[in-house]
Amino acid sequence: MALQTALTEMLGITHPIISAPMATVSGGALASAVTVAGGLGLIGGGYGDRDWIERELRAAGNTRVGVGFITWRLAERPELLDLALDHSPAAIFLSFGDPASFAARAKSAGVPVICQVQTLAHARSAVAAGADIIVAQGTEAGGHGGARTTMTLVPAVVDAVAPVPVVAAGGISDGRGLAAALTLGAAGVLIGTRFFATSEALGHDNTKARLVSAGGDDTVRSSVFDIVRELPWPAAYKVRTVHNALAERWLGAEDELRQEIETGQASGTETPVDRFQAAMQAGDTEEGVVVGGQGLDLVHAIEPAGDLVTRIVADAEQTLAAATSLSRPG
Numbered sequence: 001m002a003l004q005t006a007l008t009e010m011l012g013i014t015h016p017i018i019s020a021p022m023a024t025v026s027g028g029a030l031a032s033a034v035t036v037a038g039g040l041g042l043i044g045g046g047y048g049d050r051d052w053i054e055r056e057l058r059a060a061g062n063t064r065v066g067v068g069f070i071t072w073r074l075a076e077r078p079e080l081l082d083l084a085l086d087h088s089p090a091a092i093f094l095s096f097g098d099p100a101s102f103a104a105r106a107k108s109a110g111v112p113v114i115c116q117v118q119t120l121a122h123a124r125s126a127v128a129a130g131a132d133i134i135v136a137q138g139t140e141a142g143g144h145g146g147a148r149t150t151m152t153l154v155p156a157v158v159d160a161v162a163p164v165p166v167v168a169a170g171g172i173s174d175g176r177g178l179a180a181a182l183t184l185g186a187a188g189v190l191i192g193t194r195f196f197a198t199s200e201a202l203g204h205d206n207t208k209a210r211l212v213s214a215g216g217d218d219t220v221r222s223s224v225f226d227i228v229r230e231l232p233w234p235a236a237y238k239v240r241t242v243h244n245a246l247a248e249r250w251l252g253a254e255d256e257l258r259q260e261i262e263t264g265q266a267s268g269t270e271t272p273v274d275r276f277q278a279a280m281q282a283g284d285t286e287e288g289v290v291v292g293g294q295g296l297d298l299v300h301a302i303e304p305a306g307d308l309v310t311r312i313v314a315d316a317e318q319t320l321a322a323a324t325s326l327s328r329p330g
């Protein structure tokens with residue numbers, strides 16, 4: 001048995017599951033494990049430079065993987081797209097910004113373009129820019145995102161961009177989520193948070209342990225972590241993370257945080273940026289950052305990524321069969 005959809009057909013994969021291109025987390029080991037298990041793995045090139053992207057593409061070996069970019073950052077370093085295209089990726093994934101020029105370049109190289117969107121307007125403009133596949137990302141998602149929920153956004157995007165295949169993202173962690181996404185009209189799922197809690201993901205063991213202990217209620221979207229990481233994210237996108245001591249201190253006081261950083265940097269004294277970087281090195285999950293989404297309720301252990309792919313598909317098939325059996329003549 002296999003779940004065949006427009007996504008599996010278009011990408012030549014066995015299972016309709018894509019692992020998210022999580023910057024600094026989705027390296028070659030995770031991406032290749034997902035592809036080997038029958039899905040499509042994406043390398044998270046969003047914060048990567050040339051060396052990082054080349055290293056992780058090498059780590060993927062000969063396995064077919066795609067490369068994801070944060071579009072507004074790619075605009076500052078467009079040569080990284082050429083670097084990825086030189087490796088004949090299975091797909092280029094673009095999120096958070098205007099994909100038009102990059103989509104055209106990838107398509108002229110014969111590489112499928114996947115665009116992640118947070119609104120219907122973004123979905124329509126991504127299709128106009130040439131997207132072959134649209135990922136509709138709900139606010140449940142870990143990492144950066146918008147305000148719409150997966151439940152309402154996915155079917156609306158499916159209707160808006162048909163016949164372009166739509167992939168659901170945000171809060172999907174198990175076979176029930178995949179089954180629900182397919183039922184909403186999606187052709188597959190893109191999963192981030194659940195794949196962060198795998199043995200292949202890059203990241204400190206303490207961070208992964210916190211993903212297992214935290215739940216969806218513990219997560220919050222904010223700008224706090226972009227301020228301490230000195231990442232100039234557009235205001236429309238806030239990052240969903242596990243709430244911790246650092247967030248508790250600065251949520252609602254973002255201007256004061258910026259001010260404290262500026263004052264410290266001007267006087268050459270330690271700043272919240274320095275303290276954050278030291279915490280990340282030390283694996284301190286209260287003063288560093290743990291990026292994750294509302295799907296954390298369903299994350300109970302660190303597991304190999306390939307096992308997850310296999311289990312999610314098998315459970316989705318069972319869930320769909322059980323749902324079908326609810327319908328009786330009568």
Ligand SMILES: Cc1cc2nc3c(=O)[nH]c(=O)nc-3n(C[C@H](O)[C@H](O)[C@H](O)COP(=O)(O)O)c2cc1C
Nearest residue numbers: 020022023046095141142143170171192193291293
């Ligand atoms: C740790 C982490 C890092 C992420 N980094 C990126 C990124 O660099 N680029 C991107 O397009 N999306 C990124 N995302 C968002 C994913 O693309 C995806 O939308 C999200 O993970 C789906 O929701 P889920 O986390 O509930 O599975 C990230 C998500 C997580 C959890």
